[in-house]
Amino acid sequence: MQTRREFLVSSALATAVGLPRVAFAQSEDSITIAIGDEPTTSDQTVAWTGVDYNTIENYAEYLFPRDTGGEIVPGLAAEWKYSEDGKTLDVTLRDDVVFHSGDKLTAADVVFSYERGMEESRTVANRLRSFDRIEVKDNYHLTFHFKNPDVTFLPNRGAAMMASKAYFDRVGEEEFSRNPVGTGPYKFSSYAVGEYVEVERFDDYWGAVPPIARAKFVFVPEETTRVASLQAGETDLIMACPYYAVAGFDAVGDVKTVKLPVNHPTMSIVFSTQNPEDPWHDRQVRLALAYAVDTDAIINGVLFGVPQRLAFLAPYEVGYDPDLKPYPYDPEKAKALLAEAGYPDGFDMELNYAITGRVQMNPQVAEAVAAYFEAVGVRTKLVGEEWEAYRSKYNAAKEPGSSYVALFTHGRAGSPDPTYNLGLFFRAGGPISIYNNPELDAINAEATATMDEEKRGELIKQAVRLIHEDVPSIPIYNNFAVYAMKSNVNFVPTQGFNFDLVLVKDMSFA
Missing domain, CATH: 3.40.190.10 (Periplasmic binding protein-like II)
Known part of the structure; x- marks a missing residue:
């Protein structure tokens, strides 16, 4: 009889192809x-999901670009300076930038881009939760005002990509979206x-x-x-x-x-915990499932040893906690926890996953996870769908009373700033969150508004440990x-x- 590790290795090798x-x-x-994947839109002001940006970021730009090393450098914004309290940011635009339509970039376009982005894109709206308004000094000088200091604004490159107000006014909504123009x-x-x-x-x-x-x-x-x-x-x-x-x-x-290591997303098993009728509403059941999965075997046997697994953040990130360790593989402990929670004979569960997409080998990982769950008595039905149907079902899981478990591209390590992914994937009401924890939201809000790096790091450690202990998701591997x-x-x-x-x-x- 095959061991679990032999099963995983043989399953992975069966997918390999010759490489002429x-x-x-x-x-x-x-x-x-x-x-x-195909992008959901060509309009940079509407873009909200990862598949959109692969094409769009070649013709549209943010105010504050990154160089290939990841550092924020001058771009459309030639200079910028924060106030001491972090609530205002003075920005000077380049005066030689033209859109592909021939219109010059001015402060009016910046205002238009932010207003439209906040209205049309859930990602932009999430990035700008602390944003208040833009004060225009002249065509090339403006001041961003924030309700609270926001350490994620610059790491997110200013949150919104620039679009031409003059072009929109001239051609209208349909043409603007069908034939977008940027400054790229x-x-x-x-x-x-x-x-x-x-x-x-x-x-x-x-x-x-x-x-x-x-x-x-x-x-x-x-x-x-x-x-x-x-x-x-x-x-x-x-x-x-x-x-x-x-x-x-x-x-x-x-x-x-x-290879680009420790890159978002973190492939995770994600639980909707809002339905008291679900076994996984109980934190002890989620903890049992964390112990049930041999992530090392999946990484080495299914994923050919390419990616890695972190407890949460990468060592280079603010708030990294070297004492926080991933849950080890312990199927006997998993069975004991399930029995203590009232499920000595296990239960039935669906595991949703995407059969296509920008993240490698989802079906193979889903099959391995399901095999580990089955081994501790959790009878797991795999539900694989094309990306759009899969994503729609995930979004529906935000509703109260939802019953849902998925292998999903969650956010842990590799974000522009740890507080950003904490808000995106774990904040109540976050665009990609199906989790609700007021204590976590309060800690992360404070961390997002804390300019002192050391204090912010301690707050992030608190937030990360809270998530780790509550187990709303189980990280399988950090994407390379x-x-x-x-x-x-x-x-x-x-x-x-x-x-x-x-x-x-x-x-x-x-």
Whole structure:
């Protein structure tokens, strides 16, 4: 009889594919990139989910960009300065920035972008919970006012991407959304629904001219199809390269991989805890399930040892607690806790997961998790769905009385600032939260408004430990974003985003 570890390893190996040598067929001035999902919008003011930004951030920009090392640097905002109390931020704009429509960027566009973003995008609205108003001094000088200090504003690059008010006023809502214009190094070119988005270099860009003239982002949700497209020379770079393909690609010589470690999201088992009728409403049951899963075996046997697992934050993040450890694998303890909670014979549960998307190998991980739950008596029905249906069901789990468990891309390590993910994924009413804990919300609100790094770190430690002990989610592994590309493609991914991106400006051909 196979051991649990042997089962996981054999299941993973069964998914592996042969990796023949790769064909080279791209032109010298264009690149084709396979991404895991189709964006939900082309309008930068409406964008709210990770799949939107892969294309949009190539033609639209924030006020405060990051360099590839993850540091906030001057961009559309040439200079900025906080007041001593952290409640105002004076900003000076560059005076030589033009939108792809030919309109100049001014303070009026900044006001328009923030007002529209807060109204249209749940992500922007969440990022700007402490925001009050913008005071315009002149076309290139303005002051941001905050109700409370907000340490996440700059790490989130100012929260909203810039759009042209003049263009919106001239063309109206429909054309504005269908043919977006930004200030980025590339301009939006075309969009074929269900197939691709194309961008081309913008000759009047205010910054450095990017090496590659054109890029096509093709939507390839199924990971083996992405791998096959690279092998066949149909694409030059693929996102979310499945972990089973990494070693083979690195060995053949025609392809190389670039890894971005400790990158959001943290793949987790997430519980809706609002329904008292659910067994997992009981914290002791959730704790039992944490002990039931051998995450090391999943990482090494299913995920080929590529990612890692943290208790919560990464060592480089503010509030990291070296004393906080992941729950160990202990199936006997899991069974004992279930019996103490009144479930000596287990119970029935559905585990939802996405069968496609930008995160690698969801089905294999879901199958492994279900096998571990079954081993301690929790009869687990796997429910795999395409991304949109899966995400809709997750959003519905916010409603009181919901009964829901999912393998979900939760937020722990790798955010612009720890308080941001705490608010996004664990705050009552957070855009991606199905958790409710007033004590946590109070601690995180204080941490978000605390400018002193040491004090803020202690508050974050409190918040993280509270979540760890209440077990509203069980981290399985911290994502490593893996990009696979032809050997003649150079790409430097940017550190410090809360999701993986492909910015064509940071690509070139050898």
